[in-house]
Amino acid sequence: MTCSASLDRLIAPIDYENLHLVQLGAEHREALRAICPPDDPVWEIYPVRLSGEQFDTTFDGIVGNPDRRPFAIHEDGTLVGISGFLNIDLVSRVLEIGGTYMMPAVRGSGLNGRLKPLLIARAFDSGFQRIEFRVDARNARSLRAVEKLGAVREGVLRRQRVTWTGFVRDTVVFSILHDEWPR
Incomplete structure (x- = not known):
């Protein structure tokens, strides 16, 4: 499989049951803006703020970043969030899954537990051998979600990233290898 074929396969739309993921x-700008309330407390632990005055700049940075391949997540035909692939290294066959935001109404519904296995399977089917997850150490919900996937906690990158609030966060790194993932 060539590198371009791997990337082409990686970013193709995903349909599974009532979920539809498309680049x-x-x-998607206005529909995403509508589901990202400025008063959502999650913004305090996110590296960027996808709402309010920062929405357009952040959105443009996500969509226009050549190292990212984000998906719009539709459930039953309605946009409910975003997630995707980051830091894609075709030569080493490594990528990160992240950049996930779910509208408040679907958090805790099991959506993330159905979504992430689809992204993991797509990455491995596209020839990638290692998938990483990088989570703010303060984000207990995301840490638990990644652990439930069976990812291995590799360590903490201390004071690794400055968030949009100016907070310098610790980042917990997890990974899943191709041969660890159940078929």
Whole structure:
């Protein structure tokens, strides 16, 4: 499989039961803005703020970043969030899954537990051998979700990233290898 074929396969739309994932684009801007309330407390532990005055700059940075392949997540035909692939290294066959935001109404519904296995399977089917997850050490919900996937906690990158609030966060790194993932 060539590198370009791996990337082409990686970013193709995903349909599973009532979920439809398609590459995030300009056509999703206003629908995403509508599900990202400025008063959502999750913004305090996110590296960026995808709402309010920061929405357009952050959205453009996500969609326009060549190292990212974000998906718009539709459940039953309604946009409910975003997630995707980051830091894609075709030569080493490594990528990160992240950049996930779910509208408040679907958090805790099991959506993330159905979504992440689809992204993991897609990455491995596209020829990647290692998947990473990088989570703010303060984000207990995301830490538990990644652990439930069976990812191995590799360590903490101390004071690794400055968030949009100016907070310098510790980042917990997890991984799943191709041969560890159940078929």
